[in-house]
Amino acid sequence: MDDKSEKSPLSEQESESKRPDDARLEKLAHSLREKYADISDEPVPENLKQLIEELREAEKKAQTRH
Incomplete structure (x- = not known):
C-alpha cells in the first residue's frame, strides 16, 4: 500500500x-x-523588551494566518 495515498487522521x-x-x-x-x-x-531590560515585541508580532502574524 502506498503510504502517501492515505491521509492520516492528524x-x-x-x-x-x-x-x-x-x-x-x-x-x-x-x-x-x-x-x-x-x-x-x-x-524590563531593553533586550528583553525587544524579544517581547518580536513575540507579539509573531503572534499577530500567526493569528492572521488562521
Whole structure:
C-alpha cells in the first residue's frame, strides 16, 4: 500500500482546524500572561523588551494566518 495515498487522521484534523502546535502555543502564552500579570509593570531590560515585541508580532502574524 502506498503510504502517501492515505491521509492520516492528524492531517485531516490540521486541515479542519489549527495545527496542534499553534493551539498549544496559544494556551501556553495565555497561561504565562495570567501567571505573570502582577509583574508586568516591573522594569524590563531593553533586550528583553525587544524579544517581547518580536513575540507579539509573531503572534499577530500567526493569528492572521488562521
